[in-house]
Amino acid sequence: xxxxxxxxxxxxxxxxxxxxxxxxxxxxxxxxxxxxxxxxxxxxxxxxxxxxxxxxxxxxxxxxxxxxxxxxxxxxxxxxxxxxxxxxxxxxxxxxxxxxxxxxxxxxxxxxxxxxxxxxxxxxxxxxxxxxxxxxxxxxxxxxxxxxxxxxxxxxxxxxxxxxxxxxxxxxxxxxxxxxxxxxxxxxxxxxxxxxxxxxxxxxxxxxxxxxxxxxxxxxxxxxxxxxxxxxxxxxxxxxxxxxxxxxxxxxxxxxxxxxxxxxxxxxxxxxxxxxxxxxxxxxxxxxxxxxxxxxxxxxxxxxxxxxxxxxxxxxxxxxxxxxxxxxxxxxxxxxxxxxxxxxxxxxxxxxxxxxxxxxxxxxxxxxxxxxxxxxxxxxxxxxxxxxxxxxxxxxxxxxxxxxxxxxxxxxxxxxxxxxxxxxxxxxxxxxxxxxxxxxxxxxxxxxxxxxxxxxxxxxxxxxxxxxxxxxxxxxxxxxxxxxxxxxxxxxxxxxxxxxxxxxxxxxxxxxxxxxxxxxxxxxxxxxxxxxxxxxxxxxxxxxxxxxxxxxxxxxxxxxxxxxxxxxxxxxxxxxxxxxxxxxxxxxxxxxxxxxxxxxxxxxxxxxxxxxxxxxxxxxxxxxx
Numbered sequence: 001x002x003x004x005x006x007x008x009x010x011x012x013x014x015x016x017x018x019x020x021x022x023x024x025x026x027x028x029x030x031x032x033x034x035x036x037x038x039x040x041x042x043x044x045x046x047x048x049x050x051x052x053x054x055x056x057x058x059x060x061x062x063x064x065x066x067x068x069x070x071x072x073x074x075x076x077x078x079x080x081x082x083x084x085x086x087x088x089x090x091x092x093x094x095x096x097x098x099x100x101x102x103x104x105x106x107x108x109x110x111x112x113x114x115x116x117x118x119x120x121x122x123x124x125x126x127x128x129x130x131x132x133x134x135x136x137x138x139x140x141x142x143x144x145x146x147x148x149x150x151x152x153x154x155x156x157x158x159x160x161x162x163x164x165x166x167x168x169x170x171x172x173x174x175x176x177x178x179x180x181x182x183x184x185x186x187x188x189x190x191x192x193x194x195x196x197x198x199x200x201x202x203x204x205x206x207x208x209x210x211x212x213x214x215x216x217x218x219x220x221x222x223x224x225x226x227x228x229x230x231x232x233x234x235x236x237x238x239x240x241x242x243x244x245x246x247x248x249x250x251x252x253x254x255x256x257x258x259x260x261x262x263x264x265x266x267x268x269x270x271x272x273x274x275x276x277x278x279x280x281x282x283x284x285x286x287x288x289x290x291x292x293x294x295x296x297x298x299x300x301x302x303x304x305x306x307x308x309x310x311x312x313x314x315x316x317x318x319x320x321x322x323x324x325x326x327x328x329x330x331x332x333x334x335x336x337x338x339x340x341x342x343x344x345x346x347x348x349x350x351x352x353x354x355x356x357x358x359x360x361x362x363x364x365x366x367x368x369x370x371x372x373x374x375x376x377x378x379x380x381x382x383x384x385x386x387x388x389x390x391x392x393x394x395x396x397x398x399x400x401x402x403x404x405x406x407x408x409x410x411x412x413x414x415x416x417x418x419x420x421x422x423x424x425x426x427x428x429x430x431x432x433x434x435x436x437x438x439x440x441x442x443x444x445x446x447x448x449x450x451x452x453x454x455x456x457x458x459x460x461x462x463x464x465x466x467x468x469x470x471x472x473x474x475x476x477x478x479x480x481x482x483x484x485x486x487x488x489x490x491x492x493x494x495x496x497x498x499x500x501x502x503x504x505x506x507x508x509x510x511x512x513x514x515x516x517x518x519x520x521x522x523x524x525x526x527x528x529x530x531x532x533x534x535x536x537x538x539x540x541x542x543x544x545x546x547x548x549x550x551x552x553x554x555x556x557x558x559x560x561x562x563x564x565x566x567x568x569x570x571x572x573x574x575x576x577x578x579x580x581x582x583x584x585x586x587x588x589x590x591x592x593x594x595x596x597x598x599x600x601x602x603x604x605x606x607x608x609x610x611x612x613x614x615x616x617x618x619x620x621x622x623x624x625x
Contacts, residue, residue: 034346035171035346035349035350035353036171036175036342036346038349038353039168039171039172039345039346039349040171040172040175042128042131042132042135042168043124043128043168043171043172045131046124046127046128046130046131046132047123047124047127047128050120050121050123050124050127051124051172053116053120054117054120054121054124054172054173054176055176057113057116057117057120058117058176058177058179058180059179059180059183060109060113061110061113061114061117061180062179062180062183063183064106064109064110064113067106068103068106068107068110068323069323071099071102071103071106072103072319072323073319073323074099074102075096075099075100075103076319078095078096078099079096081095082095082096121173124172128168132168132352133161135356136157136160136161136352136355136356139355139356139358140157142360143358143360144360144361144362144429144430145424145429145430146361146388146389146430147358149388150389150390156351156354156355156358157355159351159354159355160351160352160354160355160356168345168349168352170341170342170345171342171345171346171349174339174341174342174345175342178339178342234267235264235267235268238260238261238263238264238267239264241260242257242260242261242264361431362428362429362430362431362449363449364447364448364449364450365445365446365447365448368446368447368448368451369442369446369447370447370451371439371447371448371451371452371455372440374405374541375405375439375440375541375572376405376440377404377405377438377440377441378402378403378404378405378407378439378440378572379401379402379403379426379437379438379439379542379572380401380402380403380436380437380438380441381399381400381401381402381422381425381435381437382400382435382436382437382438383398383399383400383434383435383436384396384398384399384400384425384432384434384435384436384437385397385398385399385432385433385434385435386421386425386430386432386433386434387433394595395418395421395595396418396421396422396425396595396596397594397595397596398435398596399422399435399596399597400597401590401597401600403572403574404572405541405570405572406569406570406571406572407572407573407587407588408568408572408573408575408585408586408587408588409572409573409574409575409586409587409588409589409590410574410575410576410577410582410583410586410588410589410590411574411575411576411589411590411592412576412577412578412580412583412589412590412591412592412613412616413591413592413593414593417592417593417594417595418592418594418595418596419546419576419592420460420461420546420576421595422592423458423460423544423546423574423576425437426456426542426544426574427452427453427456427458427544428444428445428449428452428453431444431445439452454538454540455538455540455541455542456538456540456541456542456543456544457477457535457536457537457538457540457542457543457544458535458543458544458545458546459531459532459534459535459544459545459546460546461546461547461576463527463528463531463534464531465512465513465527466512466513467511467512467513467514467515467516467519468511468512468513469506469508469509469510469511469512470492470497470500470501470504470507470508470509470510470512470530471485471488471508471509473512473530473531473534474488474491474492474495474497474530474533474534474537475488475534475537476534476537477491477533477534477535477536477537477538478537478538478539481537485508487537488508488537489508490536491533491534491536491537492533494532494533494536495529495530495531495532495533495534495535495536496529496532496533497526497529497530497532497533499529500522500526500529500530504520505520506520512530532545540571541571541572542571542572542573542574543568543571543572543573543574544573544574544575545573545574545575545576545577546576547576547577547578573586579620580616580617580620583603584603586603587602588600588601588602589601589602589603589606589613591606591611591612591613593612598611598612599611599612599613
């Protein structure tokens, strides 16, 4: 099972495996059933009332079978006694009517409780799905950026989302069914053991093989779906590419539709064949083991008929015991089936709880230092080195850099040199692997994490295009001022979005994008102005612009950066750009190559030095001559 040298291929669920030891199997069973309390806590948080009502209805359902069997026996014996005594039919009916009324009452109670349980289960399912999705989203919000840059994280997310609400509700239903079947069996067991311990053993023992087999198939099904997580994500990605506006133009122009759809189709059929194979094996074995249970029931049936013919029991007694035989075996099968499903649900809930157990590494200090209202010393990178989790190569190495309050710094260098990584460290999306980043002489890790991020305005080159209103697209830059129309208007003016708003049909309330009704799509340059305005919503001490004008025309770019110093007066401004007409306006320019700062100085100083910056500037300038 080796596909490439040094890398072991993941074993498919149906391939032969080394037999697990008894302790390993017990550990897996303990882990699966150990998730039941956690599922109950989730359900309890989702809807306490529905959880309690389902428990009460379960107890009612558990008491009904024995009572109904007893009522049936009373009716039969009443009829037989009236027939034997040759009483008037009306008198015989009068004797049987109380028992008929008793059985009717039980039937109505059963029907009502079934409908009520269906109702509360529906309510609980809806609220539980919302609760679990909220838990997953909240956990994702709390996790560090490095999780989202790791493919295995998305496998965990996929497995956590898959059927989590269904499995959690299944644990509740399964647990209640176990209680219901246990209580029903206890009531049956007392009667059956008194009648014949041997028949009781035969009836119950015949259901055990099916229980063991179903547990085995539950484990196989869990392994199959867990192993599939990357392929499921790939199918979802293909579906996304084939159906969203951001990719449809290229898909059509390059005729990618049918080839990508074929990949989607082929992946589905691989899964489909495995599902059918597993379902076929499960069905064949279930039929065989079901036949064994049926044989045991009819053996007991023959024995009770023999005793009735011999006069050992009455006809009503025969009816009573046959009902007990049938329902007790059904209850025993239901008990084992519920336990098997509990085990399967528990296996799947492990995925959810594993995801919810992920812990962020980026946290605030226990007693954070207040961020100063105005910077006195600025930002300092002191011997900072960084490498991404799981990587051996350094993204940044031995960075020493000081940015004074009010200074404008530009970062230039080839793609992949480490410019955006430097910004991620500055905004504490990551912490340095080595060294320190100081804000006014205090390590960023000693401040409150949210407060640090509130004081820094950032717009990345891959900014988000929210399918929401213009007001929200800009106001999200400072969410607690989303209703401040004056501040949003000022930010739009500073970022150049005011002229975009002026031509939109609904002004600030125009819905952007094409995902929702009455949406208005913008050009790339217009979207970039909206994103720039979002950055200007922040009233922070640091403004970071990563390729802020890449989609703007030259005239608009010139206008914005003519006002650059005015817009960022008194603030630290860090600018990443490949346009040297823009970066030359900065106080200093840092050249990053291979994760290191190789040159730093003003535009004039770097040109005079004749190094990398001068060479790149001349190359770009030559294109305009």
